[in-house]
Amino acid sequence: MDRQVKYVLLDCDNTLVLSERLAFEACTELANEILEKHNVSDRYTVEQLLETFVGQNFRGMMKGLQERHSFTMKPAEIDGYVDLEVVAVTNKLKQKATECPGATAELEKLKQDGYPMAVVSTSAKPRVVASLEKVGIDHYFPNEHVYSAATTLNPPSSKPDPAIYLHACKELGVKPEECVTVEDSRSGATAAKRAGIPFIGYVGVYRIEEGEEKEKQMAKLLTEECGAKAILYNWSEFRECLEKVEGDNANI
Known part of the structure; x- marks a missing residue:
């Protein structure tokens, strides 16, 4: 036909x-860890992170965090957090x-x-x-x-x-x-x-x-x-x- x-x-x-909310539950802790590491006082709830970055992957989210909060991550640091996020989110999705x-x-x-x-x-x-x-x-x-x-x-x-x-x-x-x-x-x-x-x-x-x-x-x-x-x-x-x-x- x-x-x-x-x-x-x-x-x-x-x-x-x-899967989106489950994924953001898993990555909110990492996002806030990044902000703390770079001396940014702001923190995100799951809902705030969803509202701001829905539809983007974690690499895109980190780019957005840097732009919004005026800090810079080195490529190796970004790659490391991407790996951590994949493991955390995948485990969450396998369960729920x-x-x-x-x-x-x-x-x-x-x-x-x-x-x-x-x-x-x-x-x-x-x-x-x-x-x-x-x-x-x-x-x-x-x-x-x-x-x-x-x-x-x-x-x-x-x-x-x-x-x-x-x-x-x-x-x-x-x-x-x-x-x-x-x-x-x-x-x-x-x-x-x-x-x-x-x-x-x-x-x-x-x-x-x-x-x-x-x-x-x-x-x-x-x-x-x-x-x-x-x-x-x-x-x-x-x-x-x-x-x-x-x-x-x-x-x-």
Whole structure:
């Protein structure tokens, strides 16, 4: 069957797996340790760190901390903290990660319908793989189809840089405009937009974790600022969103 969408690319954290808050719980202590080490008096709660850096990996977060608080970390120090964070977060996810409601059922439908899929994440690959394995969806994504801006790329990157999306498309042999992706954050959505990949904004996670008002705010942001082709409130609506993207592509 000839389809408008040749490849379904998917973010992982808070898109397929409810992992973002768990990850930030694990890395808040490290972030505050860095601030103390560099004589910065400010400290972050998990909620504050999430609000400020959601959608970024820990390397990107450290860059942001340096910019916000006017200090400098040496490359070796950054690399060391990246390693510490990967271990801490991976262990947390292995214990507590759960799926975004309904995601597994939709992945199975996509597989049955013959849509090839890949994960394109800003997070370190061990962390992504741990999340996928914990919720039992790793078999939908062969190891070579899990792309990480923090691990796959050299030098490492972080969304909103589109580099990981462009790399994945090149490796998979598809043009960005032939794909669709699902993103939940401004940084991830911006990366997709900059790469030229039509994207669906998933906002159901915000209702789960922060309530209906936050869900509405993110739906508006992802649509008006980032250009989402459709908004996904629950994974059960995915096929309808996908059909909308394919319809839009057919009219180009």
